[in-house]
Every structure is written in structure tokens, then in C-alpha cells.
Amino acid sequence: MTRWNTLLAFTLLSSSVMAEQTVTLQDGKQVRLKDDFTWEYISTSTEQIPTNTEQATKKFEAIPVVQQAMKGTTIAVGNDKPSLQLSKSGLDVLIGASTYEDGQLILPVSVTNQSTQSVVLVTLTFAVYSPTGELLHEGSFDTWQSIKRLADTYLRPQTSAKGKDLIVDVGQYPEYRIEVDIESVVTR
Template sequence: MKSYLLIASTLLSSSAFANQIVTLQNGKQIQLNDDFTWQYVAPQPAEEDITTSEITQPVIAVPVVPAPVATNVRGTTMVVDSQKPSLQLSQSGVDVVLGASHYEDGELIIPTAITNQGSQAVILVSLQLDVYSPSGERLTEQTVTVWKSIKRMADTYLRPKTNAEGTSIKLAVEQHPKYQIKAEIVEVLTR
């Protein structure tokens, strides 16, 4: 019986903090649930309207705290001349894979592949890249376009549920056997 009470009190206390009550501008109240759903809160009857047969539950007002902004920055160690892809990024239904890199003519070259998982044609995908030496020294910070369609030429759009080879990223950095890289998709334009 004690364990049942302990479980019940734990469930009640966790659910009390999981849901939040918010008052709208029109005076109505809604309950924000931890599963990103919401529902109207029934107005509480006045005390003279309560009969002994009614059971009311107390409403615990929990302050509304904004959720932290999620960033899509991903980092990894990129080994030059490895046979494995280095990193996969996703945003707005677009996946970008940074392939196996190599060093050629004073440039680090990173091939890309793009998949459109969304429902609209993609016309532009841009990445923000920060490249560091193995010791942590920043070598470059660049915004690069890895997919760009030709304006008003529908044949060049990346159609939904398709994939294509993207533009190779060429970075003029000093040669190292491996690099630390942070990447983020900063722009996806669809049509």
C-alpha cells in the first residue's frame, strides 16, 4: 500500500509541474501540456454554486518559462582521405551529407549530397562552416551554398523525395591530417 501511495504521489507531483495554465487576452484559460498539445480549462464555478457532491481539483499556477532555442549546429572530427562520410545535417526536410574529404592544391575539398525529404521543391541550401585545426585554432568561418537551382528553370529544382550531388565545398586552409568542423544549415529556400 505504501508503494502505491508513493507511485501515486510521484505521478501527481510530476504531472502538476508538466502542465502550465495560461490566461489568454480574452480571459479564457488554456492548459499547455508537456506533449505540445493544449486544451481549454473549464471555468471554476463560484463557491455558492458548489454542492457537496462536486469534487474540484486545485489548479496549480506554474509560471510560463520559454523553452530554450534549439540550435542545429553539429560538430565532428573530419579525417582527411577517410572513406566514410563526415557529417549529416538536417533542417526543414532537407538532409545534407558532408562526404569523405581530401586535400588538393592547397584546399580542403568536401563533397556534399542532398536529399529532399519535404513536400516542396528545394531551390537553395546554404551552410555555415567553422573549421578548426586539430589543436583547436580556428582556420576559417564561411557560409557556402551547396545547392542552388537556376531561376525559373524547374528542371534544376531538387524535387520532393529525391536526392542529388551537391556542390563540393572548397576551403583554402593549411593542410592537417584531420580537422574539427562545426556545421549548420542556415538557409533552405523552397518553391
Template structure:
């Protein structure tokens, strides 16, 4: 009878202590469980502030990423230059053409947000293939007329934006980088 109780206790303790603890390179402890899951082993708190901090859940956030996008553009290609997104507004920079001494990039916008858009500004930098900057500046590709609601870009609406026209020397390819620098809503 004593052997049976000892065996049951041994089984109970071995199933609760079956997890293995591993120390990571940065010194944190991880518990590896038999069911192929893992978890961090909390460090023992040394004072009251650490106890409070251990009880409060950590805030989890998506890391901030830069919105600047760059690409190599071949003039006359049918491929769109790039797509930009910010604050629920998607901007498509169409295929670049060279006409009458200007680099011409058509734009279109889609408002995915729940508010009407009155202004969209794109910061654009155009360089030659060696990296020499040919143009750097801001272009308003959507601008509504103040207090004229029919000129607003309404939610779930797509429209042609203002065409970007840059007075540049002609090249077969350009390096273009851009990001949406401002979105104003009403």
C-alpha cells in the same frame, strides 16, 4: 449485519484511498497509485485566474535544440564528415580530402519535404586540432536557376550538391562544425 456494512464501507474507502502522496524536492505533490502509475496532485486554486489556468490544457512542445554539429575529421578517411538536417532537407558532407592546396568536402542532398528546394546554405567552421579557426563562412551547396524548374531539388529527390573547397594549410586532422543556415523552397 451492521458489521458487514461497516466492513464493506471500510473496503470501499481503503481502495479509493490506497494511493500514497509524496512531496518532491521542488515542492510539487505526486500521487502514487496501486497500479504502479502516478500523477501530479493539482494545487488548490486561490483566485479565478488560477481556476481558468487549471482548466486549460498546457501546450506541450518539443524543446528547441541547436542545429550546429561538430566533429574531428581525418583527411583521406573514407568516413563521411557529417549529416545535417533542416526543414526536410538532409545534407551529407562526404569524406574530406586535401587536393591542390584545398580542403575538399563533397556534398549530397536529399529533399524529404513536400516542396521543391531552390537554395540550401551551410555555415561551416573549420579549425585545426588546437582550436584555431582556419575558415568560417557560408557556402551555398544547392542553388537553382531562377524560373528553371528542372534545376529545383524536387520532393523525394537526392542529388550531388556543390563541393565545398576551402583554401587552407594542410593538416592531418581538422575540427569541422556546420549547420544548415538557410533552406528556400518554392
């Protein structure tokens, strides 16, 4: 008889465990625990509370990603003021005062590493326009690059270096419109 009582008690206990149960959480919300080891909130108002699977697929709130546009300015040839300053990933690029020599527009470039990592490569994209807005030249180039696998040549944090000048073969004008962007910064 004791075997029968034990079996009956076990059957009753297991059936009560397998039935759906309602639990009230500390914040007052109610949750239904299901037989298949899943759960769902029990809606107590007109507001629908998402289940755990809905929460996983629900989009979270965040600041939107802004696509960086090229920064541009109009430069007067021979002006001694720096032309443009750019920043990306803790790296500052300064485009210096322009000169025109032998059919080439020359813009000196310097780089400053404000980040906490060493920089090994800086690539710029650019476009040069005439005063009337005609595209004269566009492209990209590596303005600063360390020697591969030679750590002493890396641009260390909190240091500056002369970059490769932006030199463009264009016709001579008293001023140009330039657009420049830091395409990539490679760090180690």
C-alpha cells in the same frame, strides 16, 4: 392605462436584463454576467479562475524552442567514410569523405529532399579548426541552388542531388575539426 402598464412592464423587464446575473455552466462553474456585456468566473474555492481577458494574455504550455547549434566532428584527411550528416526542414545534407589537394580541404556535399515541397536553395554555414582548436576558416555558402524561375531545376521531393563542394584554403593537417549547419532551406 394600458400604455402605462406596458411602459411599466418594459421598464421592469429592461432593468432586470441590465442587472448582473449569475449563471451556472454545465461543468458546474459559475459565471457572473455584467451590465457592460463582459463576464467573469465566480471563484468557489481558494483557487482563482482567470477571466476571459486573463486567459487571452496567459501564456500557453508548449515545447520550448531549441536553438540549433552547429554540428561538428573530427575528420581524418583521406578517410573514405562520410564526415557528417545534417537535417533541417525535411532536407538531409551529407558531407562526404575529405581530401586535401593544392592547399585546399575539399569536402563533397550531397543533398536529399525528404520533404513534400521542392527545394530551390540550400545554404550552409561552416567553421574549420586545426587539430589544436585554432579557427582556420569560417563562412557560409550556397551548396545547392536551382535556376531562378525554372521549375525543372528544383530539387523535387524524394530526390537527391550533388551539391557544391565545401572547399577551404587551409594549411595541411592530418585531421581537422569541422562544424557545419544548414543555415537555410528555401522551398517552393
